[in-house]
Structure formats: C-alpha cells, structure tokens
Amino acid sequence: xxxxxxxxxxxxxxxxxxxxxxxxxxxxxxxxxxxxxxxxxxxxxxxxxxxxxxxxxxxxxxxxxxxxxxxxxxxxxxxxxxxxxxxxxxxxxxxxxxxxxxxxxxxxxxxxxxxxxxxxxxxxxxxxxxxxxxxxxxxxxxxxxxxx
Numbered sequence: 001x002x003x004x005x006x007x008x009x010x011x012x013x014x015x016x017x018x019x020x021x022x023x024x025x026x027x028x029x030x031x032x033x034x035x036x037x038x039x040x041x042x043x044x045x046x047x048x049x050x051x052x053x054x055x056x057x058x059x060x061x062x063x064x065x066x067x068x069x070x071x072x073x074x075x076x077x078x079x080x081x082x083x084x085x086x087x088x089x090x091x092x093x094x095x096x097x098x099x100x101x102x103x104x105x106x107x108x109x110x111x112x113x114x115x116x117x118x119x120x121x122x123x124x125x126x127x128x129x130x131x132x133x134x135x136x137x138x139x140x141x142x143x144x145x146x147x148x
Contacts, residue, residue, distance in 0.1 A: 028053035029132065037061040037093075041073045054123075055079075056095040059136040063091055080104045080119035080134075092119045092134040101125065107133075 030053040034040060037058055045052075056076060063071060065083040079096035096102055101124040110118055120133040 027130065029055045029057060031057040031059070031134070033060050033136075034058045035060045035062070036089075037063060037071060038067075041071070045074060052097070054097050054100060055132055057132065057134045058093050058095075059091075059117075059134060060089060061091045061093050062089045063093070068093070080121040082108065082117050082119040084117070090117055090136065090138060092117050092136050094119055094121055094132060094134055096121065096123075105131070 028051060030048060032044070034044075044056075052075070056073065061081075061083075063081075063083055065085065068078060068081050068083055071078065073095050075098055076095040077098050079094045079102050081093040082091060084090045103122045103124060105120045105122060107118045107120055110116065115137060117136045118133060120131060123130045123132070
C-alpha cells in the first residue's frame with residue numbers, strides 16, 4: 001500500500017462540485033491568492049488549459065478601480081470585483097467564462113479595507129443559481145471585524 005501524500009499543486013486550489021441532474025455536469029472554480037494579477041494571466045491559463053474552470057477567483061489582485069475593467073483574460077469577463085480605494089495592493093475579483101449568465105451582487109457596504117474585502121456573483125440558471133464569494137482579510141486585519 002502506498003502511504004505517500006498526493007502531490008500538491010503550487011498554482012492554487014481547484015474545487016470541483018457535481019451540480020444538476022447528470023454526473024457529467026460539473027462546475028469548476030479556481031481560486032488563487034495571485035499577489036498581483038497584471039502580467040500573470042497567460043501563464044495562469046497555460047496551467048489550467050486542459051480543464052478551464054467556469055470561474056477564476058483572485059485575492060490580492062493589486063488592481064486599482066480604473067484599470068480593473070481593462071484586464072483581459074481570454075474567454076473570460078470580469079463578473080465581480082472589489083478594489084482598494086486608498087491603500088495599495090489587496091483586492092478581490094471573480095472572472096467568469098464569457099458565455100455564462102450572471103448577476104453581480106454588491107457587497108461594498110461590508111468591506112473594511114485591510115480587514116475584509118469581498119465580492120460575489122450569482123450564476124444564473126446553468127448551475128442552479130449558485131452564488132460565489134471571494135473574501136480576503138490582510139495579515140494585519142482586525143480579526144474581530146473579519147469574523148463579524
């Protein structure tokens with residue numbers, strides 16, 4: 001019996017859930033604490049090319065509000081985002097395959113920069129109205145704010 005642990009991926013966490021009535025209908029989500037998204041999208045897609053997820057979720061994207069809508073990831077559009085307004089770095093975003101229908105849910109009122117940054121979207125119909133949240137708290141966050 002082989003007791004070795006499975007090899008870990010170094011590019012992030014990929015989560016796959018069975019959804020719907022048929023076993024072939026899979027929902028794929030990818031999350032990465034990207035620590036700066038600009039200049040990394042091509043390499044990221046190379047690693048994921050065989051099993052492109054429906055959603056790409058990023059924390060610490062380091063993108064400001066004015067450049068967020070200009071980030072181009074082939075076959076994806078930005079579905080939800082939260083960018084820091086005063087401080088550098090941080091931020092969370094969700095990119096969704098361009099052919100999928102979704103609704104962005106605005107949770108800006110819950111954001112306290114450096115304590116909790118959040119964005120969310122709801123996939124319409126294809127996956128039974130699934131909601132996805134990306135939540136990030138910086139290492140120096142006030143933990144009680146993050147939890148509540």
